[in-house]
Amino acid sequence: MPTPESPLRQAGLREHHLGLVMRQVAAAQRPPSRAEISAATGLTRATVSALVDELLVGRLLSEAAPVPRTGAGRPATGLALAAHGPAGLGLEINVDYLAACVVDLTGAVRHRAVLRADQRPHSPVEVLARLGTLAEQTLAAPDVAGLPIAGAALAVPGLVTRDGVVRLAPNLGWSDVDVPSALTATGAALAGIPLTVDNEANLAALGELHARSGDLADFVYVSGEIGVGAGIVLDGRLFRGARGWSGELGHMAVRPDGPTCRCGARGCLEQYAGQEAILRSAGLAGQQLPPAVALQQIAQLAADAQRSADAQQPVRRALTAAASALGVVLAGVVNLLDVETVVLGGIYAPLAPWLAPVVEAEIGRRVLTVGWSPVTVRASVLGAEAAVTGAAGAVVRAVRDHPAPWLTGGQ
Incomplete structure (x- = not known):
């Protein structure tokens, strides 16, 4: 077996196991112990402990109150998603409003802001500049301070390509707008923050799926x-x-x-x-x-x-x-x-x-x-906030499902 392939397989296995542990913690009804995660996943206790230690250092997990025990022995420490860990910035452009929100790793909405105004009289550059200002204000809000932002997702009412170009948004009067380039050029607030753009109904549906x-x-x-x-x-x-x-x-x-x-x-x-x-x-x-x-x-x-x-x-x-x-x-x-x-x-x-x-x-x-x-x-269940909340939630779910990239370069 060629030696150069082994590190690649080991890295892939580590990434898989990190995601597996994160998903176990996220899905648990109460903070699980390391031993419970080991039993649920089939991973050894030593492997789970090493993975958990890495996730704790990376601010993805935090230790919670000890798990109640029915038998003898010292109660084990529980694990929870870190509320102080990486958060997602959700943005939305709609015809008669702009919106922004931040969702932390636990799924809690930390801050939400809406700017109500008809966007149709304004050019895409003007609308995106206003959205950039709203994003900057949101990231500066006291209830967001100290949270590392893992990424941003923008909901737009139109046809969006995989690289974020809005091919057509009839109700806005937009066609072939390169949103990522235009938005990041509006100011320093989003500089260095990975940005994805998607249809607003898609992101709202994802928000609804996970909210239920x-x-x-x-x-x-x-x-x-x-x-x-x-x-x-x-x-x-x-x-x-x-x-x-x-x-x-x-x-x-x-x-x-x-x-x-x-x-x-x-x-x-x-x-x-x-x-x-x-x-x-x-x-x-x-x-x-x-x-x-x-x-x-x-x-x-x-x-x-x-x-x-x-x-x-x-x-x-x-x-x-x-x-x-x-x-x-x-x-x-x-x-x-x-x-x-x-x-x-x-x-x-x-x-x-x-x-x-x-x-x-x-x-x-x-x-x-x-x-x-x-x-x-x-x-x-999310009402009018479904798209912007779903956008922010999509960012944090990506971190929860695939934490290795964050541990490597996002801390």
Whole structure:
């Protein structure tokens, strides 16, 4: 056996074992001991101890209270993910707001900030400069101080290549924008921090997947904002498609002869169920209310109409029409992919009490297998913060799953 190959195999084995220990600690219901990790993984106690010592020095694990014992002997020290270890910076660009948040290694959100303003009048360079400033302010926040930042992930509502170029974001009016280069050029805040860019619905779906702690393995996450996107999770993994551009739910046709969409096609779902379409249909488009305020007003009016059993109230009619269009399109998705759950996110999450029953009814009428396998429609547990939280969470999960690169060069 050639000698030069042995160190490579040993390095790969060490990397695998480090990730295995981290995942065991992350998945445990209470801080496990070294002996418990050894028993669960099949690794020797000496190997586990050496790996744990390395992870402790690298600020990836910390020692917790002793594990309770039922028998005699001294209780063993427990192990937990290090709250003071590497954290992830999540960023989001949406049509009417910018957002940033920091999530620590335990998954706790340390800081979140939102800047609400219409981004459409501004060039990509201007928007990215504002985002860079927001990132800088976030990293300087007192509740983030002292946390090493392992990386940043940016959620964008559009088609994103693997190297972070936004090929098309119709609702922003962007095409072929090299986001990593433009964002890192805006200032020193992100200098030296690894940056990835992904579709906002994809990152929101990943956030939802992990927030539910394995409760869902196959679902479609629907991101409702001014645009409508979807993140598809199959067998616990995000489905991206051949070029990473899956999930453009908002540009599936409800009516081929319908109104023209910003993408250039006609009758797209966004024209019937997007945020602006709902506000317009509810008679609130001309009031110049901030979107967040308008949506709160919609939810309140819908609740009032429900209490009075007034199904013809304009807001109830608007929500029913949007939900019906959503249901028509989602029924096609369910027929194609055979998922068992639809998760309503973004603006749809707080409106789910009025949207979900109509969506479920449309799916029930149109999905071939629904008689044997009902489809559940749920509200997102992360709500409007799913994309930015999912972005930051993706960074820390990468460290937890593959800690060796951090130990080598990130400390």
